[in-house]
Amino acid sequence: MNSSAKTFRHGVHPPECKATADAAVTRIPWPDEVVVLLSQHTGAPAKATVVKKQQVVRGEVIAEAGGFVSVPMHAPVTGTVSAVDLALNPRGELAPAIMIKRDPDADPEAVHGSPRDVDGLSAEELIKAVQDTGVVGLGGAAFPTHVKMKVPEGKKIDTVVVNGCECEPYLTTDYRVMVEQADKIIAGIRIALRATGAPQAVIAVENNKPAAIEAMMRAVPAGAPISVCSLATKYPQGAEKMLSTAILNREVPSGGLPSDAGMACFNVATLAQLGELLPAGRGLIERVITITGGGVERPGNYLMPLGAPLRHVMEFAGIRPDARKIINGGPMMGASVASLDVPLTKGTTGLLVLRDDEIRTGRLEVYPCIRCARCVDACPVFLNPSALGLLGRKARYEDMAEQYHLYDCIECGCCSYVCPSNIPLVQYFRIAKAMLRERSASK
Amino acid sequence: MSDQQGPPSSMDVFLRGLWQENPVFVMLLGTCPTLAVTNKVINCFAMGVSVMFVLVMSGLLISLLRSFIPKQVRIASFIIIIATFVTIVDYAIQSISLDLYDSLGAFIQLIVVNCIILGRAEAFASKNGPAKSMLDAVGMGLGFTFALLCLGVIREALGNGTLMMDTPFEISLFGPNFAPWSIMILPPGGFFVLGLELILFAWLRKRREQRRAQTAQA
């Protein structure tokens, strides 16, 4: 590790486990049916524009944006709409979705779209075009990208930060995208720079990915206001707030947005998609997902149509008998999968199938907090997780929010990861936030 | 009993100070002298008797004068009356034994601000007749003395290996070679013994309630 590399204070060093780093992206077999959830992003759900039994072509718009903070949906496969109905979403709730039965006779690779001239668009038009692609933050947050590009009144973005950190263990999608699609990322950065009006862009990559750094450096055209910044390998380096500290040495104000710190932050996979889709006038219909973990037979980085059911993906990848847990996302912040019937969404970065020995590295017994302060030394936003946890245990949620800045918690999981007492700290914080939300709603 | 309806009987008035409403263990009044003088059993007796004397005399006087004292100057009057009797006790002890006086220190004079006395004056003597007030005062005084002794016996026995030291009735409990636990007669010992006794009483109360609940169920 390069100690002089830029970084933030605190954080943790979980084992990296990036076994699939060298696996080139390949496409998985096509599923027979896809389930396109209408709310795969943060914000208002999209509104379906198709009806049952309607024929759709791959790439065609099947749902329009439900507002400014929303994006349209595009058909991931060519086929027939079999239903517009409720379906299970990854959170375990029933949510509106469009089910499409794939036409086995149609050419699966053919795609609908009409190219457009990017350079002729104004910033406003560009943002609208970005929305039309349906691209959202592919790093996992799934926040509509065009909303981030729209600079709020009275603020100025001076740096576009391109997030290629991929600090979560196991995941290698961003890494593969950087290695394989560096040119598309550069194209995406140009769009982002134009849309936000920022004078420069910084590509942030952790220093455990030298190949990605090299690929990006090579891709940056001479004279472009784009630089590559090598950051220390540390979790959660890829969180926006941490990037702001590491690269710009500025803090995003509590309760504020990155734009308050003069920064706009985009994931590399997001920009790669944007760089590809926007000039071609197409929509987001597929993404790269890492399937890995000790419990899977064919780990790798796969290109998958959105809406493919997890069961289909898992049948392809193969689950070993000693697998113990499936996680949607990375091991630090991802959610455990409760049903194999949920579909892939735009926010799915990876699927981990972990064995017991990967999850349970120590004894599981929960001890009382011994105030070892490891959580305090790990928390990247300088909270006191120990005190928050003790208060949470006694259900003193108001005190947590008022005196201990509960709402500044980014739920990165560092505190729970290091806690020698095995206290489910992040869980306490989520419960506290939920309870407070409920209380203020009932008032 | 507090949950009883109607005016309490004389016996209840007398008994409740001893246990149910014990000024020290239940109401946590007068903790300063309780902690300060209980390093010797004889001090407990002297302190207990002094407090009882002041309680009885001020209770008597206040209940006799209760209709003559205007409400506004009630507390001031009580304090004057109490301070008078405390001064009397102070001189009485000096004339009886200087050694005792030295070991009680300023805590005899500090009886003036002992919450038990002002509290009883306000809560009982100023509202009841002389006979009942005196009964209440004796009950409270005995309760206070009992509490002092509960601490004093333990602190002196462990802290000095004796009972009733510095009196003609001194009893050695462990023989001459006993190693005294000096901490018991020092300030921390007072805090620890009172704290542990409160825990003991809470445990006894809890166990009694559990038993009662069990018999009620059965």
Next chain:
Amino acid sequence: MNTESLPSIFINTLIVNNFVLSMFLGICPFLGVSSKKETATRMGVAVTFVLLVSSVCAYGINIVLNYIGAPYLTLICYIAVIAAAVQLVEMVIKKYSPALFRALGIFLPLITTNCAILGLALFQTQKGYNFVQCLVYALGAGGGFTLALIIMAGMREKLELADVPDIAQGAAITLILAGILSLAFMGFAGLGG
């Protein structure tokens, strides 16, 4: 006449012979008002203030009583004058600084029956301190009281989150804490010179 030096008086009352932890004065407010740091601090300041006022009063009364030869009135005069002084202070504060009154006001009537106040008056007479010594003595006693109260409040706030067994909760555990604190303060023995 006492010739103890001022620093020695101060250190002795502040930590070595701390009013609460080794003299058992003011235990009631110590147990009652030490659950929150804010209230503990305010109470400490209020007590220190009243200690200073009553120390001055007691010094004056003692001179007068010695002059007229009536030592047997000491106690009555002290308690009466202290009560009156507290009342007066309360009224003055209320009139001239409502903010201060809001912060300290509720504690003032409670302080009259705090044995630390009367105790200070009695001890300073017993020790035969001169005027300046009395002031330092009052300051040290008030500081010591405040110190004990704030330390206690800090630990009690921490204890709120602990799993104290139910039979030990409340006054009992507070007394145990005070005992350990008193034990720790014994380490200061001899520092006052």
Next chain:
Amino acid sequence: MSAESRLLEIGTSPHIKAPEDVRDIMFNVVLALLPVTAFAVWSFGLSALLLLAVTTITCIATEHVACLLAGKPTTIRDWSVTITGLILGLTLPPGTPLWMAALGSVFGVVITKSLFGGLGYNCFNPALVGRAFLQISFPVAITTWVPSGLPGRFTSLLPSTLTAPFMNMDTGAVGAYIEKALAAGGIDGWSGATPLSMWKFADTPEFESTLRLFSGMIPGSTGETASWLILVGGFYLIWRNMMNWRIPTGMLGAAFLLSGAFWLTDRAAYPSPVFMLFSGGLLFGAMFMASDMVASPMTSLGVWVYGAFIGVVTVIIRIKGALPEGVMFAILLGNALSPLINGLTQPKTYGVKKKGLFRI
């Protein structure tokens, strides 16, 4: 489908965990104490062995019984109470009557730990409270020292070790025993004092040589003498990240600087800062007692303040106070202040302008 439902069990993130838990930390502290313990037994013989066994077993048994009474599962397996017992034994003089050692163990564990709800909730270090209790209760027994490496220490017990319960130890018999043993070994002259008390209470201060202080061949509490082994244990814990290195650093640094300042004013009256560091229990306290996580502050700045406070108070008590040794009381005071220190040293939360109150 049972395999699948097992696979689909809900769990919350993070799904991976650093492997160390409380038991590992505590066990490593026990490991770090072992060299010191072994040296204690080697240099003070059977009496020290019995003493350490009694404190450790009594502490474990007390905690076990307390858990049973509270209706909780026993917590003796987390090793924390073993540490308490070992440390208590290591801070007592080798000739301490066993009944006193057992009493101190019970007192420390019950008063400081069980009544507060067990591990993690105690405001003070239990071993220290037990030690302070004994120091105040039995000042003579707790300051009766024995020379290190006494001939015959493996074959016979000190006469005070088996004193009957509640009875006072016979200091005269201990003195006679030591003189006899020393004479048998061809040595005469025995001052009966630790280096610290030799300096403090002698008319003309006497300073033990640094080498002897360092090697541990001096009288003292069973575990505080061997500076080099304490350092080994301490560095092991720091290396394994099982202890906050700032605490001993702050404590020893502050003690060194303050005693150095005194020394520079009068080199004849005050001992050198090196003597201060290696005499008495300062080193042992810094490595194993002040660094107790439960009773020390949590913030980095707070930990510095806490360490420095203990170091300063130790030196002040040693130089100006009535007691020869101040480490124990200084650490107890540090423990008492740690909630307040925590409150005043809260780091600024990310993105928040004002510092908050860090109350716990």
Next chain:
Amino acid sequence: MTTQAQAAAAPAAQHNSGGSIPMLRTLGGLALLSGCLLSLVYQGTNERIARNFEARVRDAVFELLPGATQQKVFEFSGSDEAGKDTPFTAYAGYDDTGRLVGVALEASDGNGYGGEIRFLYGYQPDTQQVVGMKVLLCKETPGLGDRIKTDEAFLDNFKALEVPLADDASALAHPLAYAKPGKGGGPGQIEGISGATISSKAVARAMHNSASLMLPVIRKHLSELQENKP
């Protein structure tokens, strides 16, 4: 706690105007009554308290001067180290035949562990020895510092402590000083108690100060002491 008293005090703080005459009358009456009562009690007990104080000293004097059955109090004055004139009291003890057995003198030091330590010591002018010591006031730590009252080895220091005067009889021949436990034995050395150093040192200091002030004066007035029999 003080809740009750507080509740009681609160209404008193309100200044209801209900005619202040009865209030003043009551308070005045009570004050008068208590003043009278207390002055009576004071008169009644004053003498007895004074007698108690005397008896305390008298018993100590007899204890310190073996063989003494009668005593007489003398008031002298000497100059202390700063040259200030300091009055002191000497309690002379006589046996049945009226022979002067010795003089009991008072010594005190304010810097003990718990404050002031005051004690009496017996002095035999003819042998120039201190023959005993008895603590009158001691607030030292029980079990530690207060062993100056009971520790036999310590009290033995004063059983036959040589305190010769210098040749011109105006000062002590050698100072009285504290010595470490087990390291004493020299002239004028007072061996301390281990674990109670501060208290022992205070006693030694008090002893020295008192002796160097009073003993020369006693020598000067020796004949007066011997002749003025009780």
